[in-house]
Amino acid sequence: MFNQIKRPLFIMLFFSLWANNSHSAINVFACEPEWASLVQILGGKRVSVFSATTALQDPHHIQARPSLIAKARRADLLVCTGAELEAGWLPLLLRKSGNGKILTGQPGHFMSADHVTLLEKPKLLDRSFGDVHADGNPHIHLDPHRIMLIAEALTKTLSLIDPDNQNDYQNNWSSFKNTWSRAITNWEQQSQSLRGKKIVVNHNSWVYLEDWLKLERVATLEPKPGIAPSSAHLTQVLAELKQNQADMLLYATYQNDKAVRWLAEKTHIPVVALPFSVSSDESLFQWYEKILSQLLDIKQ
Amino acid sequence: MRKKFLAAATIAAISNINPVWAISDIEALRKQVEALKKDYEQRINALENRLKQSEEKSQLAQQKVEQVAEKVEKTKTTSRTGQRNFNPEISLILDGRYADFNNDPDAYKLPGFTLGNEAGLGEAGFSIGHTELAISANADDKFYGKATLAIHDHEGETETDLEEAYIQTLGLGHGLTLKAGRFYSAIGYLNEQHEHLWDFADAPLIYRGLFGDQLRDDGLQVTYVAPTDTFMQVGTELFRGDRFPGGGNHDGVGAWTVFANIGGDIGIEHSWQLGLNHWRENDVDDRTSDGHSHGGAATETASFSGDSKISSLDLVYKWAPNGNPTSRNFKLQFEYFDRREDGSITMLNSGPPEEVSTYDGQQDGWYAQAIYQFKPHWRTGIRYDRLSSNNNGSDEDVLAEAGLDDEGHTPERYSAMLEWLPSEYSRIRLQYNRDDSYEDADNQIFLQYTLSLGSHGAHQF
Numbered sequence A: 001m002f003n004q005i006k007r008p009l010f011i012m013l014f015f016s017l018w019a020n021n022s023h024s025a026i027n028v029f030a031c032e033p034e035w036a037s038l039v040q041i042l043g044g045k046r047v048s049v050f051s052a053t054t055a056l057q058d059p060h061h062i063q064a065r066p067s068l069i070a071k072a073r074r075a076d077l078l079v080c081t082g083a084e085l086e087a088g089w090l091p092l093l094l095r096k097s098g099n100g101k102i103l104t105g106q107p108g109h110f111m112s113a114d115h116v117t118l119l120e121k122p123k124l125l126d127r128s129f130g131d132v133h134a135d136g137n138p139h140i141h142l143d144p145h146r147i148m149l150i151a152e153a154l155t156k157t158l159s160l161i162d163p164d165n166q167n168d169y170q171n172n173w174s175s176f177k178n179t180w181s182r183a184i185t186n187w188e189q190q191s192q193s194l195r196g197k198k199i200v201v202n203h204n205s206w207v208y209l210e211d212w213l214k215l216e217r218v219a220t221l222e223p224k225p226g227i228a229p230s231s232a233h234l235t236q237v238l239a240e241l242k243q244n245q246a247d248m249l250l251y252a253t254y255q256n257d258k259a260v261r262w263l264a265e266k267t268h269i270p271v272v273a274l275p276f277s278v279s280s281d282e283s284l285f286q287w288y289e290k291i292l293s294q295l296l297d298i299k300q
Numbered sequence B: 001m002r003k004k005f006l007a008a009a010t011i012a013a014i015s016n017i018n019p020v021w022a023i024s025d026i027e028a029l030r031k032q033v034e035a036l037k038k039d040y041e042q043r044i045n046a047l048e049n050r051l052k053q054s055e056e057k058s059q060l061a062q063q064k065v066e067q068v069a070e071k072v073e074k075t076k077t078t079s080r081t082g083q084r085n086f087n088p089e090i091s092l093i094l095d096g097r098y099a100d101f102n103n104d105p106d107a108y109k110l111p112g113f114t115l116g117n118e119a120g121l122g123e124a125g126f127s128i129g130h131t132e133l134a135i136s137a138n139a140d141d142k143f144y145g146k147a148t149l150a151i152h153d154h155e156g157e158t159e160t161d162l163e164e165a166y167i168q169t170l171g172l173g174h175g176l177t178l179k180a181g182r183f184y185s186a187i188g189y190l191n192e193q194h195e196h197l198w199d200f201a202d203a204p205l206i207y208r209g210l211f212g213d214q215l216r217d218d219g220l221q222v223t224y225v226a227p228t229d230t231f232m233q234v235g236t237e238l239f240r241g242d243r244f245p246g247g248g249n250h251d252g253v254g255a256w257t258v259f260a261n262i263g264g265d266i267g268i269e270h271s272w273q274l275g276l277n278h279w280r281e282n283d284v285d286d287r288t289s290d291g292h293s294h295g296g297a298a299t300e301t302a303s304f305s306g307d308s309k310i311s312s313l314d315l316v317y318k319w320a321p322n323g324n325p326t327s328r329n330f331k332l333q334f335e336y337f338d339r340r341e342d343g344s345i346t347m348l349n350s351g352p353p354e355e356v357s358t359y360d361g362q363q364d365g366w367y368a369q370a371i372y373q374f375k376p377h378w379r380t381g382i383r384y385d386r387l388s389s390n391n392n393g394s395d396e397d398v399l400a401e402a403g404l405d406d407e408g409h410t411p412e413r414y415s416a417m418l419e420w421l422p423s424e425y426s427r428i429r430l431q432y433n434r435d436d437s438y439e440d441a442d443n444q445i446f447l448q449y450t451l452s453l454g455s456h457g458a459h460q461f
Helices: A002-018 A033-046 A066-073 A090-097 A144-161 A163-194 A207-213 A231-243 A258-267 A284-299 B002-017 B019-075 B205-211 B396-402
Strands: A026-030 A047-051 A077-080 A109-111 A198-201 A216-220 A248-252 A271-274 B089-101 B125-128 B131-138 B143-154 B157-169 B176-184 B216-225 B231-239 B255-266 B270-288 B301-319 B329-348 B355-375 B378-389 B412-423 B426-436 B442-454
Touching: A026 A033, A033 A047, A033 A077, A033 A144, A033 A163, A033 A284, A066 A090, A066 B216, A066 B231, A066 B255, A066 B270, A077 A144, A109 A144, A144 A163, A144 A207, A163 A284, A207 A216, A216 A231, A231 A258, A248 A258, A258 A271, A271 A284, B125 B143, B205 B329, B205 B355, B205 B378, B270 B329, B329 B396, B355 B396
Parallel strands: A026 A047, A026 A077, A077 A109, A198 A216, A198 A248, A248 A271
Antiparallel strands: B089 B125, B089 B131, B089 B442, B131 B143, B143 B157, B157 B176, B176 B216, B216 B231, B231 B255, B255 B270, B270 B301, B301 B329, B329 B355, B355 B378, B378 B412, B412 B426, B426 B442
């Protein structure tokens, strides 16, 4: 019997000896590009950041691909949104990667939503209301004030994981805090004219932006969260919009634009296709600037 | 010191040489310096003002942030995690179908293969499939546990089957994970997936022929993920080996497997995984397959004893535009299995004397399938199955009796399906098979629903 099991064990041993790594920088696995950008700003040269999704992917629905398991295996820190946004793939990565550092409860398991309040917490959990998140709406990265709170918490986490470089993290945080505060003031001044504007959205992914810029959502194209717009529902929305004209149609570039285009054609309401997250060649700052300028462009 | 002295000496020397020039020059220089000083003072003042302003601004912003922070602090709820809130996660799968066959489903056979376990076509007409109740949770920070109960009808009786019941380590570190209990073996791509996750209503023919649809057993699994950019995983399983396609009563390790998977992405849109697997049981004792009776006599059942080994290769490729599978995606899947067996076949309840033959079996088969989600909520797919066998023994008649003679036929099957998925949690499927498993070709149609209630776990790649 022992001979039978010796061979597989030997093969395993061989593989475990052959693969050995040593890294100086903290390996960060970010679930979404906005957190990748934030960690990069706060961690500077002390971190090596990987983003599991791009701005063109729906973070609810990517697959637990082998490449992601490989990345999670080597991560020292996991930075995600939480609030069930990644429930369709992250738990599997955590179970499959065999990496203790990034498990729930460990310092390396950072969920942004744990550090801020969430809007739209459902009173009743029933799937006939669509794909609802029990904790509330998870798309918190569209509120710069919440980003600030998350950045502060993330700095503490970085210092905890890598105490040798905590001075660097503190310095990065201080300078981020200053620049970001100033940026917020600027953005809020620039966007005065957007207050009270009526918007129609594809998916209710913009709650925090609405809350921040005081936009008024008058209609949602998805009849229920995560359920694609039906023609019956669209007709209803169209009728409502004829009564109560909106200022713009908002959708994220990763989403299907068919319903939005159809409605735009019928109503002549301008369409704004906003990137839902930071793209690979820009920073969190640039992304916010881009979103605001796109919204302001429509206004004029 | 020396430098200062040198500089002073030089200045003295220069002024000594041109005293008149020096005086007017100094006057001009002084004026220039005065002007510069004034200019800079103005600039510095301006800068100071601006700095002050921006400091005030940032203070303002800071105040706002603090206000938000205060607000947040006041309304802060209890801490959340990234996982589902339900603890434990409970899910119930409802599955039912309407099936139509040209041939009698009870006459189904796969020449060259003995059918065991749950292999077969199921019933014609309305029937419910596996109703699965799964409960899982992280027990603590060290272990995850899962149990799946399957409730299904078998020959007119409702049976409850403990499909899976296992524990798994969490974050053991170094890429190691241990699993113990009853679970689906990691060999093969489809084997680990529950039936309701399959893209067709029935198992590939090779899974039906070798495993009686799926291989699961009681035992221990160890996997190791290498710390490399390309996904590399190796693993081994030690099994009791009593279950089909093993057999007997083992008090140690009856069967074992080794497997290796590599995988990765090509750009942002393509991903792939390749697997190599091996299963072995050296002491299969009395593995019985489905019996068939001869006009009311006791059922004659083929029983195999000997050693058995299965090797397999699987390849999966997936595509999604921009790596975003929500509206459109494509999947290509291929698996090949080869089984070699050496031992004897006994026909139970035959004779006396019992019919016995030596057995040298060689069976292989593959399937390939392509699934395309062409728009949100709609998927379509095709599949092709093909098997072959070359089984020999001392008594060809006994092998033929056992169903191990290929009857000069190559089993194959063509399938096509169309699915409508109103949401992530429900699916209606229409499937057509042209089934050439045995010499009488069969046309099969399935209309199937699958619903998932409660917690909806993450899907494997």
